[in-house]
Amino acid sequence: MFKRILVATHGTEGAKKAEIYGIGLARALGAELHGLYVIHRDWSSLVGIEWLHSSHARMEFYRYAESEFNLRAKEVLEAFKQHANGMEVSTAIKVGEPAEVIAEEAKDSHVDIIVIGASSTGRSEEYKARISLKKLIKLAPCPVLVANNASTIMREGGEVELSRTKVLETVNSE
Amino acid sequence: MAEEKATAAEQKEMEERALSVFASERREDLTALIIAFTLAILVIITLK
Amino acid sequence: MNGVKRSPAALIIGLILLIYALILKRQDAAVTPGLLIDLATYLKTTKTVSTQVGVGLWAGIIVTFFGLWNLAVPAMKSKFDKLVRGPMAGIGTIILLSFLTRYYLEPIFKIWGKNAEKTLGFDFAAMFGLNYILLGIVIGIIWVNTIGVPGWMQAGVKTARLSMKMGVITLGAMYSLTELRYMGSLSIIMVAVFVMGTVIFVLWLGQIMKTPKPLTGVLSAGLGVCGVSAAVAASPVVKARGIDMAYSIGMLLLVGVVGLFTFPTIGRLVGMNELQFGAWAGTGILNSAQVAAAALIFDPKTIETLKVAEIFNITRILFLPFIVILLAVWFARGEEEAEVGKVSIRKVLIDKFPLFVLGFILMFAFSTTGVFTPRNYELHGKHFYNFKPDEKKELRTRDLKKIQAFIESGQVTNPEVKSALEKLVADRQITSTAQTDLVLKASDFTEDKDLKKIFKDADKKVQATPKTVKTMREYMMWFFAFGLIGLGMQITWQTIRQAGGKAAVIGVIAGVTKAVLSFFVCWLLIKGTI
Numbered sequence: 001m002f003k004r005i006l007v008a009t010h011g012t013e014g015a016k017k018a019e020i021y022g023i024g025l026a027r028a029l030g031a032e033l034h035g036l037y038v039i040h041r042d043w044s045s046l047v048g049i050e051w052l053h054s055s056h057a058r059m060e061f062y063r064y065a066e067s068e069f070n071l072r073a074k075e076v077l078e079a080f081k082q083h084a085n086g087m088e089v090s091t092a093i094k095v096g097e098p099a100e101v102i103a104e105e106a107k108d109s110h111v112d113i114i115v116i117g118a119s120s121t122g123r124s125e126e127y128k129a130r131i132s133l134k135k136l137i138k139l140a141p142c143p144v145l146v147a148n149n150a151s152t153i154m155r156e157g158g159e160v161e162l163s164r165t166k167v168l169e170t171v172n173s174e
Numbered sequence: 175m176a177e178e179k180a181t182a183a184e185q186k187e188m189e190e191r192a193l194s195v196f197a198s199e200r201r202e203d204l205t206a207l208i209i210a211f212t213l214a215i216l217v218i219i220t221l222k
Numbered sequence: 223m224n225g226v227k228r229s230p231a232a233l234i235i236g237l238i239l240l241i242y243a244l245i246l247k248r249q250d251a252a253v254t255p256g257l258l259i260d261l262a263t264y265l266k267t268t269k270t271v272s273t274q275v276g277v278g279l280w281a282g283i284i285v286t287f288f289g290l291w292n293l294a295v296p297a298m299k300s301k302f303d304k305l306v307r308g309p310m311a312g313i314g315t316i317i318l319l320s321f322l323t324r325y326y327l328e329p330i331f332k333i334w335g336k337n338a339e340k341t342l343g344f345d346f347a348a349m350f351g352l353n354y355i356l357l358g359i360v361i362g363i364i365w366v367n368t369i370g371v372p373g374w375m376q377a378g379v380k381t382a383r384l385s386m387k388m389g390v391i392t393l394g395a396m397y398s399l400t401e402l403r404y405m406g407s408l409s410i411i412m413v414a415v416f417v418m419g420t421v422i423f424v425l426w427l428g429q430i431m432k433t434p435k436p437l438t439g440v441l442s443a444g445l446g447v448c449g450v451s452a453a454v455a456a457s458p459v460v461k462a463r464g465i466d467m468a469y470s471i472g473m474l475l476l477v478g479v480v481g482l483f484t485f486p487t488i489g490r491l492v493g494m495n496e497l498q499f500g501a502w503a504g505t506g507i508l509n510s511a512q513v514a515a516a517a518l519i520f521d522p523k524t525i526e527t528l529k530v531a532e533i534f535n536i537t538r539i540l541f542l543p544f545i546v547i548l549l550a551v552w553f554a555r556g557e558e559e560a561e562v563g564k565v566s567i568r569k570v571l572i573d574k575f576p577l578f579v580l581g582f583i584l585m586f587a588f589s590t591t592g593v594f595t596p597r598n599y600e601l602h603g604k605h606f607y608n609f610k611p612d613e614k615k616e617l618r619t620r621d622l623k624k625i626q627a628f629i630e631s632g633q634v635t636n637p638e639v640k641s642a643l644e645k646l647v648a649d650r651q652i653t654s655t656a657q658t659d660l661v662l663k664a665s666d667f668t669e670d671k672d673l674k675k676i677f678k679d680a681d682k683k684v685q686a687t688p689k690t691v692k693t694m695r696e697y698m699m700w701f702f703a704f705g706l707i708g709l710g711m712q713i714t715w716q717t718i719r720q721a722g723g724k725a726a727v728i729g730v731i732a733g734v735t736k737a738v739l740s741f742f743v744c745w746l747l748i749k750g751t752i
Binding site: 040042046047048049052053054057058060061064065068069125126127128 | 386454468720
Binding site: 202203204205206207209210211213214217218221222 | 584593596697
């Protein structure tokens with residue numbers, strides 16, 4: 001049914017749940033994983049009200065910040081790969097509006113289901129970029145699974161193992 | 175390999191994005207200087 | 223970006239401007255006033271009609287012209303298309319917005335404020351300074367956070383920076399040497415104390431709260447020197463991570479926006495004068511754009527506050543490279559990686575020195591040569607004078623008699639002052655700058671309030687701002703209004719939302735401390751006017 005699963009991750013608490021569900025689902029179904037990190041395009045408007053630098057100085061900042069955000073994205077995706085050890089994982093880093101980019105990536109890389117995390121209330125040391133669920137559902141070419149705040153999965157040990165059973169249960173009951 | 179290629183393409187795309195954001199401001203200060211002084215000189219010529 | 227495809231946006235905006243200006247012009251000339259003139263009469267903006275028509279026509283013609291062009295010829299990737307054709311639609315929209323706020327919203331709020339005074343007990347419009355600058359910024363913020371800035375406007379919004387720079391450069395022509403010397407020395411002392419104080423305070427706070435070193439570095443620059451701009455300059459130097467930048471910039475924007483809305487009201491409540499408020503805003507408000515905005519919200523009619531605030535602003539900008547170097551040294555200390563410390567001082571100084579500050583200085587030098595002062599006009603102190611004999615400048619016979627009596631009473635012991643007064647009575651008006659000073663000095667010899675007022679009037683009557691300076695002031699205000707509205711459109715909730723973690727705590731502590739301390743220093747220690 002699901003041969004290729006797109007997991008949108010971001011390093012936040014909510015996104016980690018998406019990772020767990022995605023990996024669990026992939027393992028249960030023997031599907032491929034595709035990890036996607038979206039750098040919110042609005043980060044470049046962080047410096048919006050800055051006006052006094054020469055364009056050279058601003059460009060330097062832009063380049064630097066871009067490489068920093070890329071670095072972080074790579075870290076998160078690397079951790080995701082480790083998490084799914086032994087499984088086939090492809091990854092991508094994209095810039096843009098999260099919902100649009102996720103839908104587009106799902107189309108381009110022919111995935112069968114998108115897994116995203118619900119917005120978490122806990123504080124994460126990550127750039128805050130919410131996915132507009134309404135927009136994503138409208139644009140997505142396939143079903144969207146939202147890993148919600150089933151926090152028990154996170155707290156108890158053996159994260160992936162436990163989540164797998166949970167995920168299996170949900171899949172079987174459908 | 176494929177992945178590396180993708181990163182390179184990504185890098186290029188980002189570069190282009192960066193340019194599109196900032197290209198118009200490459201000589202922003204100089205432009206401001208020229209416009210401000212042109213206006214000032216125009217004021218002197220027409221109103222003084 | 224995509225602003226210059228075959229887009230009808232510029233044409234529509236241009237036509238709106240043009241049609242508005244033409245209707246206004248027609249109604250102004252007609253015998254029976256039309257709706258717009260009736261509205262202007264009600265809003266008491268009839269005096270501005272000629273400016274509105276002039277600016278509206280010119281802006282309308284230009285934007286419409288480029289609008290037609292944009293529609294007829296699809297944009298290429300040429301420089302001209304990017305720099306001129308692309309931004310036109312956005313520029314036109316911001317001009318329309320400033321028309322709306324300056325000539326409609328501000329007067330409406332003025333009337334509402336007056337009407338509400340009876341029930342509220344105070345005039346809320348005057349109290350909160352609801353003038354066109356503030357309203358423009360507020361509309362900009364609301365706009366970008368609700369419907370967002372559409373693609374066709376983006377290129378235009380980005381020209382706000384250019385506009386701010388042109389405003390500051392033009393402002394350079396408005397200072398006299400004495401003013402600049404006084405404000406400059408004051409600002410160097412204040413800025414040095416508060417910049418260094420805040421930087422050290424934040425570094426210390428960071429140590430106590432055990433925040434990561436890069437975050438502390440970015441925060442200290444941002445909170446100490448000039449907000450987001452300083453954070454931009456410092457981030458690469460202290461190797462800030464993405465999250466450090468997001469946290470700090472979000473917080474700096476938040477504290478800055480709160481300052482922007484509270485400073486003018488507080489300043490007005492305690493009755494600060496232009497110098498005090500300009501100095502306070504110039505020291506206490508974080509972001510440099512918001513300093514200019516606060517000064518104009520406090521006092522949009524004259525530019526005195528803006529002049530003070532902007533000098534402080536420029537002083538801070540000049541401090542920035544040194545703080546960046548200092549942070550580089552601080553960061554390198556104890557770091558294992560040797561390359562981190564390798565910051566070329568010369569490179570930082572050249573890179574971080576904005577050319578427009580040089581433009582400001584050049585413009586000031588240009589104006590001190592007197593090129594903006596037409597014949598018959600003289601710049602003395604901070605006022606322009608015109609001593610050419612004119613009936614309008616003459617004092618009333620009644621007042622002259624009073625002065626005559628004052629001279630005869632023998633109260634004036636200074637012979638120079640006495641002869642100056644005698645000359646005044648003979649000429650019926652002041653005829654030189656030296657005489658102006660002496661006549662004003664005559665106030666010291668009397669307690670009579672009427673006499674003091676007469677002396678002041680005699681001075682005021684020969685004061686005259688030349689048309690050159692008036693024009694420059696007018697278009698400079700347009701530059702600032704345009705720039706501030708455009709920059710307001712970049713204050714996004716998405717950015718402010720990033721504020722969080724320990725950065726928010728440090729930011730609030732340091733930001734508030736700086737604002738409060740500088741408030742008391744400016745309010746209690748700065749006495750008198752310029």
